[in-house]
Amino acid sequence: DAGITQSPRHKVTETGTPVTLRCHQTENHRYMYWYRQDPGHGLRLIHYSYGVKDTDKGEVSDGYSVSRSKTEDFLLTLESATSSQTSVYFCAISESGTSPEQYFGPGTRLTVT
Amino acid sequence: GENVEQHPSTLSVQEGDSAVIKCTYSDSASNYFPWYKQELGKRPQLIIDIRSNVGEKKDQRIAVTLNKTAKHFSLHITETQPEDSAVYFCFTGTYKYIFGTGTRLKVLA
Numbered sequence: 342d343a344g345i346t347q348s349p350r351h352k353v354t355e356t357g358t359p360v361t362l363r364c365h366q367t368e369n370h371r372y373m374y375w376y377r378q379d380p381g382h383g384l385r386l387i388h389y390s391y392g393v394k395d396t397d398k399g400e401v402s403d404g405y406s407v408s409r410s411k412t413e414d415f416l417l418t419l420e421s422a423t424s425s426q427t428s429v430y431f432c433a434i435s436e437s438g439t440s441p442e443q444y445f446g447p448g449t450r451l452t453v454t
Numbered sequence: 455g456e457n458v459e460q461h462p463s464t465l466s467v468q469e470g471d472s473a474v475i476k477c478t479y480s481d482s483a484s485n486y487f488p489w490y491k492q493e494l495g496k497r498p499q500l501i502i503d504i505r506s507n508v509g510e511k512k513d514q515r516i517a518v519t520l521n522k523t524a525k526h527f528s529l530h531i532t533e534t535q536p537e538d539s540a541v542y543f544c545f546t547g548t549y550k551y552i553f554g555t556g557t558r559l560k561v562l563a
Contacts, residue, residue, distance in 0.1 A: 383543055383555040384498065399550060431497060441486045443551070445497040
């Protein structure tokens with residue numbers, strides 16, 4: 342597996358609390374992505390980054406924000422968690438636009454009660 | 455918006471038989487067509503991919519075919535084995551990639 346880690350791996354939180362998930366890579370890849378995976382929906386893109394401080398929205402970005410201050414770290418923040426954000430969150434990385442292969446982290450299971 | 459449809463959603467085959475999963479897409483600018491395999495509780499893993507200038511690519515028992523005119527691409531698994539049982543996802547787009555909703559493949563011994 343590519344050098345991608347996610348933290349925490351599991352989290353239970355209450356509705357209305359802020360939550361930050363971290364993705365860390367050691368591959369020096371330019372692109373980083375956050376997806377959520379829910380039964381019946383496959384993986385859906387939340388946000389992605391194409392460089393330090395450069396980010397863009399995906400198809401399910403409402404309620405989420407991201408930040409990338411270093412090449413190796415991409416943070417996903419739920420400003421005020423809701424039960425609909427209970428999901429498994431995957432981070433992915435890819436080297437460049439001409440090498441678009443994406444490699445996934447191990448995932449974070451988030452439960453919002 | 456752009457769309458990717460994947461069929462079938464579930465597929466059961468006898469060990470040794472072939473399996474075919476198909477995806478259709480709407481983004482005519484798509485130029486990269488990978489397939490991912492996800493075992494239960496694990497991360498998606500890239501198993502094969504194809505670029506738009508190629509019609510078919512094979513890697514041992516798996517192959518991907520692409521029809522850009524019709525906007526569909528397919529995963530073919532021959533001589534299926536129990537370890538092929540997993541969920542398979544197609545994936546395409548340009549900068550904002552979209553996954554298919556997945557096919558649960560069961561290989562019956």
